[in-house]
Amino acid sequence: MKQKPDAIIIGAGLIGCAIAYELSKRGYKTLNIDKLPAAGFGSTSNSCAIVRFHYSTLDGARMAFENYFYWKDWQNYIGPVDDRGYAKFVECGFVIFRNNDPSEQNFINLFQQIGIAYEEWDLETLRQKFPIGDLHTFSPPRPIDDETFWADPTIPLTGGIYNPQGGYVNDPQLATYNLMQAAQNHGGEFLFNAEVVEVRKGNGRVTGITLSDGSQIDAPVVVNAAGPHSFLINRLAGVEEGMKVKTRALRREVHHVASPKKFNFNEQGFVFSDADCGIYFRPETGNNILVGSADPACDPKEWVNNPDVYQTELTDQLWKTQVYRLARRIPELEIPSKPSGIVSMYDVTNDWIPIYDQSDLPGFYLAIGTSGNQFKNAAGVGHLMASLIDAVEQGQNHDEDPVQVQMPYTGVVLNAGFYSRLRAHNTQSSHTVMG
Numbered sequence: 055m056k057q058k059p060d061a062i063i064i065g066a067g068l069i070g071c072a073i074a075y076e077l078s079k080r081g082y083k084t085l086n087i088d089k090l091p092a093a094g095f096g097s098t099s100n101s102c103a104i105v106r107f108h109y110s111t112l113d114g115a116r117m118a119f120e121n122y123f124y125w126k127d128w129q130n131y132i133g134p135v136d137d138r139g140y141a142k143f144v145e146c147g148f149v150i151f152r153n154n155d156p157s158e159q160n161f162i163n164l165f166q167q168i169g170i171a172y173e174e175w176d177l178e179t180l181r182q183k184f185p186i187g188d189l190h191t192f193s194p195p196r197p198i199d200d201e202t203f204w205a206d207p208t209i210p211l212t213g214g215i216y217n218p219q220g221g222y223v224n225d226p227q228l229a230t231y232n233l234m235q236a237a238q239n240h241g242g243e244f245l246f247n248a249e250v251v252e253v254r255k256g257n258g259r260v261t262g263i264t265l266s267d268g269s270q271i272d273a274p275v276v277v278n279a280a281g282p283h284s285f286l287i288n289r290l291a292g293v294e295e296g297m298k299v300k301t302r303a304l305r306r307e308v309h310h311v312a313s314p315k316k317f318n319f320n321e322q323g324f325v326f327s328d329a330d331c332g333i334y335f336r337p338e339t340g341n342n343i344l345v346g347s348a349d350p351a352c353d354p355k356e357w358v359n360n361p362d363v364y365q366t367e368l369t370d371q372l373w374k375t376q377v378y379r380l381a382r383r384i385p386e387l388e389i390p391s392k393p394s395g396i397v398s399m400y401d402v403t404n405d406w407i408p409i410y411d412q413s414d415l416p417g418f419y420l421a422i423g424t425s426g427n428q429f430k431n432a433a434g435v436g437h438l439m440a441s442l443i444d445a446v447e448q449g450q451n452h453d454e455d456p457v458q459v460q461m462p463y464t465g466v467v468l469n470a471g472f473y474s475r476l477r478a479h480n481t482q483s484s485h486t487v488m489g
């Protein structure tokens with residue numbers, strides 16, 4: 055770097071790149087450091103990149119809806135890019151299966167309060183829109199070796215909630231690369247294949263970082279955007295003890311299966327939230343379906359103590375669990391002879407709501423704990439974090455007087471204190487990937 059950076063961002067995933075872009079637009083000289091060879095090669099690369107608005111909390115749903123407009127405006131928001139082009143937002147619509155769970159009314163209340171478009175579909179409409187679905191309830195989700203797993207269902211679902219503005223982003227890594235280029239266009243710099251092994255301090259604040267090759271880079275601001283490695287960076291900075299809400303890494307698998315041939319999932323499919331079966335699923339290129347876990351209570355959690363050493367092969371048990379659950383919902387699904395999919399990690403907080411905050415070490419900031427549900431929010435998070443960093447560096451005591459951030463598209467003012475590391479455990483959260 056020609057000049058000492060104003061802010062070092064540890065991580066060049068989607069979150070780190072979004073913060074770089076928003077800080078560099080505000081005049082900060084930013085430097086992202088990542089131990090991997092390119093932007094978005096970490097957990098972001100495996101994201102399902104679903105854009106949806108049904109969060110359990112008002113703040114969560116507002117942030118998600120704000121970010122819908124970033125995705126709609128993506129090319130304009132990002133500005134010029136090279137010939138790799140832009141990530142694409144596929145606005146195919148989002149369907150929540152209904153089985154009379156109390157959360158459904160909460161979602162509808164939040165949609166009405168915020169002004170998010172939705173339709174309530176009766177069972178007949180759901181059948182017309184999704185003719186390959188078995189529209190009975192399978193709740194509660196159960197392990198595949200449970201003797202009732204294949205029992206004939208008898209009670210129908212009660213319908214669906216449809217958000218026409220939901221969808222997914224087709225290429226999460228390209229979206230990250232877009233943000234990196236946007237930051238570079240504003241002077242942001244990036245250092246790859248470089249591992250941060252020390253967060254240095256002096257005179258009661260952060261002073262910079264040290265890399266594994268021994269080189270030191272100084273900066274008055276350092277941001278932890280290290281994804282599933284965030285707890286390790288917090289320990290390097292000595293800030294974990296002071297956090298009421300902490301982060302840890304959780305292993306995840308997402309599986310790919312072909313849609314039944316008679317249904318064109320790419321053209322006619324939606325993104326589906328199917329807590330009734332314990333899964334979510336969405337269209338994937340080539341008339342495929344991508345299926346992930348909705349964290350049903352019966353499934354054990356695979357916490358990862360060392361995010362550099364964990365089981366990166368698909369497991370037969372988990373693959374069968376998710377694909378068989380999908381086969382209950384789509385009886386004509388052909389079970390493939392070989393598992394296919396990805397293994398990755400979430401960076402999860404105690405209440406599955408992220409931490410976007412300062413820390414007990416002045417100058418050291420946290421954009422962590424994205425809990426498997428913040429891909430959609432990255433650009434808005436970049437704006438929130440840049441506003442927070444700016445305010446705190448200018449003297450605001452965010453812990454006592456939380457920074458209020460006006461969001462550019464909906465104009466809503468978000469209380470950044472919602473994401474505080476010092477918050478009481480948020481009991482409104484679903485405590486799942488839904489947030």
Ligand SMILES: Cc1cc2nc3c(=O)[nH]c(=O)nc-3n(C[C@H](O)[C@H](O)[C@H](O)COP(=O)(O)OP(=O)(O)OC[C@H]3O[C@@H](n4cnc5c(N)ncnc54)[C@H](O)[C@@H]3O)c2cc1C
Nearest residue numbers: 065067069089096097098101102103104250281424429430
């Ligand atoms: C399987 C899966 C499915 C998901 N699906 C969705 C979805 O459908 N919708 C949604 O909204 N969200 C989803 N998410 C969540 C979303 O993708 C994440 O919240 C987001 O990508 C996290 O980005 P990040 O930048 O925080 O982390 P990462 O992309 O992991 O970036 C962190 C970076 O930090 C670097 N790093 C770590 N330690 C160091 C160090 N010591 N020195 C230097 N660099 C370091 C890593 O190399 C990495 O590149 C999903 C996540 C996963 C894993």
